[in-house]
Amino acid sequence: GDSVTQMEGPVTLSEEAFLTINCTYTATGYPSLFWYVQYPGEGLQLLLKATKADDKGSNKGFEATYRKETTSFHLEKGSVQVSDSAVYFCALRMNSGGYQKVTFGIGTKLQVIP
Amino acid sequence: DGGITQSPKYLFRKEGQNVTLSCEQNLNHDAMYWYRQDPGQGLRLIYYSQIVNDFQKGDIAEGYSVSREKKESFPLTVTSAQKNPTAFYLCATSSGTSGSHEQLFGPGTRLTVL
Numbered sequence: 001g002d003s004v005t006q007m008e009g010p011v012t013l014s015e016e017a018f019l020t021i022n023c024t025y026t027a028t029g030y031p032s033l034f035w036y037v038q039y040p041g042e043g044l045q046l047l048l049k050a051t052k053a054d055d056k057g058s059n060k061g062f063e064a065t066y067r068k069e070t071t072s073f074h075l076e077k078g079s080v081q082v083s084d085s086a087v088y089f090c091a092l093r094m095n096s097g098g099y100q101k102v103t104f105g106i107g108t109k110l111q112v113i114p
Numbered sequence: 115d116g117g118i119t120q121s122p123k124y125l126f127r128k129e130g131q132n133v134t135l136s137c138e139q140n141l142n143h144d145a146m147y148w149y150r151q152d153p154g155q156g157l158r159l160i161y162y163s164q165i166v167n168d169f170q171k172g173d174i175a176e177g178y179s180v181s182r183e184k185k186e187s188f189p190l191t192v193t194s195a196q197k198n199p200t201a202f203y204l205c206a207t208s209s210g211t212s213g214s215h216e217q218l219f220g221p222g223t224r225l226t227v228l
Binding site for chain 2: 008032036041042043044045046049099100101104105106107
């Protein structure tokens with residue numbers, strides 16, 4: 001079946017450091033890919049998305065590029081802030097029996113220290 | 115203000131009790147979903163509904179029940195048959211189930227069994 005792999009973390013960075021959170025996926029077709037962010041005690045917020053190969057999603061300084069050849073969708077940010085501390089979920093969406101099923105990774109916790 | 119509301123934010127259940135979690139949306143979205151979130155496991159799909167009066171089991175439906183009598187409401191009942199119900203429950207909606215319709219999430223309900 002479809003799956004998403006990401007490290008659980010925590011990833012600890014100093015403020016203004018460069019961030020990369022790796023995400024790789026396994027799917028039988030061509031999924032849409034998403035990054036969600038979850039702040040403590042809250043629901044998930046859509047951060048960015050890409051619907052086809054070579055698309056780049058971007059939002060709030062975060063970027064991710066849909067790489068079909070490496071089945072990856074790594075999240076990057078050039079300079080993190082303390083306010084970016086959260087859990088980040090990579091997800092894919094594929095057709096499954098007429099229903100577009102979303103498969104989530106386990107989430108990567110990011111801690112940014114001043 | 116358009117959005118998804120979940121209530122209550124915190125819920126405590128005694129052993130053997132059924133409890134119902136509320137999810138309401140005013141986004142006019144057709145599809146609604148319930149997920150369960152446990153530490154280190156990401157999100158797992160419990161039930162989903164693509165239209166009123168229709169719903170389907172997800173990956174972990176045992177011990178749960180739902181109804182979809184109105185477009186804007188999709189309540190989840192956690193029954194006494196659910197052996198380990200303590201978790202964070204997230205409701206989501208999407209405007210469709212095809213293409214790149216992303217899922218939007220409510221703020222969640224944390225259920226604790228006493």
